[in-house]
Structures are given as structure tokens and as C-alpha cells.
Amino acid sequence: MSLRKQLNRLVAPLLLVATVVALVLANFTLSGLLRDRSGKDVHEQNGAVSRLLDQRLASYAEQLRLISSLPLTDGLLAVASRRDISTTDLETRWSLLSRGDTEVRNVLDNELGQILNQIAEGRSDIIQITLTDSEGHLVAASDKPAAFGFKASDWWIHAKAMADGKAVAEGLDSEGRIVIALAVFEVQRGEVSGVMAMTVDIEPFIRSLPEMAPVEVCTMLIGESAIYAAGSRDVFAGSSETLAAQFRDNTAARGWANETRYLGVIVRGNMDWARPVWVATAKREGRFSTSYHIPMFLCIAVSAFLVIVLVVMLTRSGSWNPLRPYEVLTAAGQWVLHNALLLEEEPADDAVSALPTLKESKLTPSSVRTELDEWYHRFERDLQDEVTLRTHEMQRDLNLARDFQQAYLNRPYPTIPAVHIEGHLRLEFYHRYQPALALGGDFFDINTLARDCAGLFIADVMGHGTRSALITAILRTLIGDLTPQGRNARHFITEMNRQFCDMVSTSPQPLFASAFYFIADTTSRVATFTTAGHPAPFHISRSLSKINRLEVPSPQGAALGLIPTETYTAGHCRLIPGDVFILFTDGVFETANKDGDEFGLIRMEKTLRKYMYKGVSTIVDGVMSELLAFAGDEQILDDICMVACEVTTAPRETASQEEKKETPSDTNPHIG
Secondary structure (H helix, E strand, O other), rough: OOOHHHHHHHHHHHHHHHHHHHHHHHHHHHHHHHHHHHHHHHHHHHHHHHHHHHHHHHHHHHHHHHHHHHHHHHHHHHHHHHOOOOHHHHHHHHHOOOOOOOOHHHHHHHHHHHHHHHHHOOOHHHHHEEHHHHHHEEEOOOOOOOOEEEEOOOHHHHHHOOOOOOOEEEEEEEEEEEEEEEEEEEEOEEEEEEEEEEEOOOHHHHHHOOOOOOEEEEEEEOOEEEEEEEOOOOHHHHHHHHHHHHOOOOOOEEEEOOOEEEEEOOOOOOOOOOOOOOOEEEEOOOOOOOOHHHHHHHHHHHHHHHHHHHHEEEEEEEOOOOHHHHHHHHHHHHHHHHOOOOOOOOOHHHHHHHHHHHHOOOEEEEEEEEHHHHHHHHHHHHHHHHHHHHHHHHHHHOOOOOOOOHHOOOOOOOOOOOOOOOOOEEEEEEEEEEOOOOOOOOOEEEEEEEEHHHHHHEEEOOOOOOOHHHHHHHHHHHHHHHHHOOOOHHHHHHHHHHHHHHHHOOOOOOOEEEEEEEEEOOOOOEEEEEEOOOOEEEEEEEEOOOEEEEOOOOEEEEEEEEOOOOOOOOEEEEEOOOEEEEEOOOHHOOOOOOOEEHHHHHHHHHHHHHHOOOHHHHHOOOOOOOOHHOOOOOOOOOEEEEEEEEEEEEOOOOOOHHHHOOOOOOOOOOOE
């Protein structure tokens, strides 16, 4: 075969392929441009409204999830599970009761009800927030609902059956309202302890949407009926009933009806819907669009004509055979099947003659297998080495962060007062800390506010692990910045909450922390304290042989990071020699054994009573020992943190006396 003919056979198919590819790309490009131009306004308006509505509904569900995770919510549901009331009688009388009746005030004026009322009053789009127990009876509400029992409501049944804890929505009613519900889980037993629900009004959302021009496109929300959202009201009046019927039947998401082009998207909002809600956009436009179909028909016709002409020219010139590539490919496949896959059938003579280079190859089946085995083992070794290296680097960084966190917590305790005078009060401190993972979300801080005054801060950040450890670093920074204001407990915790809310307001994930702040003044012999959704510490009064809790007067403030404008109350007590104050996080009393039973506050108080006349370190170590013995071999799932402050007039021990003191069984008494 001459060189010229060989070049023709090579160039001809390349020319045909390049021409076809160029024409296909041109057609696709033109189609996209025409389609985008024709339906751009419909797609853009539909997408904008649906994204805004999804974000709005997702924010409602996230707010419910935040409220349901509050310790106050768990406490109310636990009390409700043990209450003994005639719910049948109360359900019958509920509609007749007024706002001032005791049964109604028990629901609306409890601590959670007040928080729900604050949230609902600050939002025009929130109509009602309710919390029901596992039997559907009201526990707390932002306002008096029409009924006391909701067990027969569709949203209540749907939410309680949602095993993965996902929020559910009942659907959009004719008044533009949506009921969003979320099951509240009791973590230890994995059971539903209640249902949180929020009734929202879509009207404020619609008012926030701008009027869109020109008046030829309209967006509507379709549930039980069509509700106008934005755009042309004329288009809405002419197509709303038709589209409402079509979308309720779920027959189509896009198309044409009554000379109207429409596009619909189901609202998700990161929740499960009992009845779907659509965002539908409509535009006056016929099924056949001259601006799109005529140019596309002409372009496709011209492209097909050019390809046919080129194929005819190449075939008649004899420089190209369309079947030649398939013959070569078939021959190559036969050779691979015989030599590489060990098939007994010999390749055809014409296949071998078509591929002379394969005929002369030195490859054998065994050599092919050997090559593949060696390549696989090399790849496996390299991959394992890469995994080992990256795991080592991650573990090294994690260990460094853990060592830094432990070093911060194990700093020397401050000396309060700086100079102790015999007979005057001084403070002794001690703590134990054990994170559930390498990094913990619980932490404490002891600040010197004056020569005779100290501030104890303990916090429990939501969750545990790396993210929670980062949040503790933010809170430590705020503590350092606000230390000059630390002698006013209410002002200190209020300002910390405001600044923390500003920092986490842009986070897509909810971030909050419970906290307790305790100030001890040895000169005035008075302690002041406040709480942000944190368990109340124990107060051991040795002089009276009593143990009680430091309860802050109601209304107690919410956890840090939830409500930027939250106000907090403060309590106070006398500092008497021999008093011990035990601050702790919920990991202490929520630690469970193999039977699922929690250590609990009652068992913790019994342990404190057992060691109440011992030194402060013996008291804390005793609680920790009892706690670990109770858990046994069961894995501890939450961080544990305890900080103790003892009030005494005894002189400080010398270094030699401290060396003789007993130490706990672990190497470092400050690390669990």
C-alpha cells in the first residue's frame, strides 16, 4: 500500500470525527443558549423562591432541635412521665379554662414555657410552639393552644414514628400555615420522651419577597390550595386553580397547561412531609416556542446535511472504509481473549494477519498474570504506607491538642487570698477531669479577680471531640477578655452570652454551651453565683451537717449561644469555714452502667455525704472512684468534669506536708 493511501485512510476518519464532534457541540451549545433564554426567568424565579423557603423551613427545624436538646426540656419531660393527673378530664375541660387557671399556668408559666413565649413573641412568623409528652399531653407552650391532647394529630403521630429524629411537617393549609414537629429522644434508653411542635405562618415570608418584573412570570406555593408568592397576579389568577389540581395529583413537575408554561419544585426544608408543598412558577407561553424550536430545527437539518455530504465524498474517493475500525477492533479482542484470558479457541487467521504486531509479540499468559500480580501487590503496599503515614500524622496532631488541653486544665491553682492571716478565710481548690474522647468539650477556669476573691467557671459544650474543644478555646478567650468585669456574676455571664452569640451566629450548625459561674469573696464572706442552663452545684455545709444545691432564683437563663438578649439572675450565700462547693457537668450523673441505669444525682449526694468530713481532694476522688466503679467496664460516653472549692481558716500546708498527703490511684490526680 502506497504511503499516500495510508495517509488518506488515517486522515479521512479523523476529519469525519472532528466534523461530527464540532457539529454536535454547536447544536448542544445553541440548544442550551436558546433554552436558557426561553426559560431563564422561570427557572431563576422558581429556584430563588424555593431556596429561600427551604432555608426558612430548615431554620425552624433547627430551632426546634436546639430547644429539644436543652437540659430543661429533658427535665420537664422526665417530670411529666411521672405525673399523675386525670388527663381525660383535663382534655375535656381544657377549652373552658382561662389563661389564669392553675392547669393552664402550669403549662404556660413554667421555665420552658417562658422561653418558648419569648421566642414566639419576637417572631411574627411563629404562631405557636408546644411540647407534649410521650402520650401527647401538653408539657409547655408559648401560648394557650386549642387542645390539651394531640395524640390523634397527624403531625404528632408522624413525628413520634420518625426513628431517625428527622423533623416532619404536616403540609401547607389554606391559611398559609405549616406545622413542624420533632421527636424528643431520651438518649440513654433510645425512646421518644416527647414531641416538640411549631406552627409557622408563611405570610411574613411572602411579604419579604420582592415583586418581580416584567409581569409575565408568577410564583406560587401549592398545598391544600394555591397561595400567591411573587410576580404577576394576572398569571396567578389565570393558572392557580389548574396548577393546584395538577400538583396535588403529582402528575408533572413541568410542562404546559392552558397556554401557560410551568415549573414546580417540591419543598424539602431538610424534613419529611406528610403532604407535599410545591413552589410553582408559571409564565404565559405556548407549547411550541418559535424562539426555540425553529432555530434548533434549522441547525440540526444543516448539521445532518453536512455529515451526509462528507461521508459520501470520502466513500466515493475510496480513501476511507467505515467498517475498517470495527474489523481491527474485533481482531484485537480475539487476540486478548486467547492470550490474556487463557481461552482455548485460537484467533482467526484474518485477525492475526490484521494485527501483525500482536502476532510477533513475546507475551504469554503466565507472564501477563505475573505482571498483574506484581502490580497489584505494589499498589496495595503503597496504599497501606500512605494510610499509615496519614494516620500517624493525624494521631500526632490529636495528641498534641490533648496535651495542650490537659496542660491548661492542670495549671497551678490561684492562691486566695494572696497573703493568709490566721483566723481569716482562704480557699482551697481541687478538680478531676476525664474526656470521653482524646479531646473534651467540658472545661473549667479559676480566675483571680482580686487578692481576696476568685471566680470559678465551669461549662459543658454541646457534644464532645474536636469541634467541642475548639468552642472551649473560644470561651476561654472570652473569659480572659471579661475577667475585669468578673466580680458581677450576672453582668459577666450576660456579656459572655452576647459575645458568644455574635461569634456563632454565622455558623450553619447550632453551637451552645451550658455554664455555671461562682464568685467567692473571702473578705466579705459572701459568694454570688449564676447559671446558664447548667446543673446546680452541691453545697456541703459541714457546720450544719447538710448538703444542698445552689439553686439560682427563677427565671433562670438559657444556655450560652441560644438567645443573644437573654438576661440572667444571680443567687448568693454566706461563706462559712468548712463549707465545700462541688461544681460538675452532666457527664457525672448521666454515666450509665451495663444495665442502662444512670449514676444519678441521688447516688452522687450519698457519696458526698460519705466523704463530707474528709479533705476536698478526698471528696472529689471519692466521687470519681464510686462513679468509675458504678460504670464498670461500660464505656463512658460523655466528658466528666468536677471542680471543688473549700472554704477554710486553716493555714496552708508546707511543701513537705503536701508530699505526705495521700494521692489517688492514678498517676496524675488532676486527670481522670
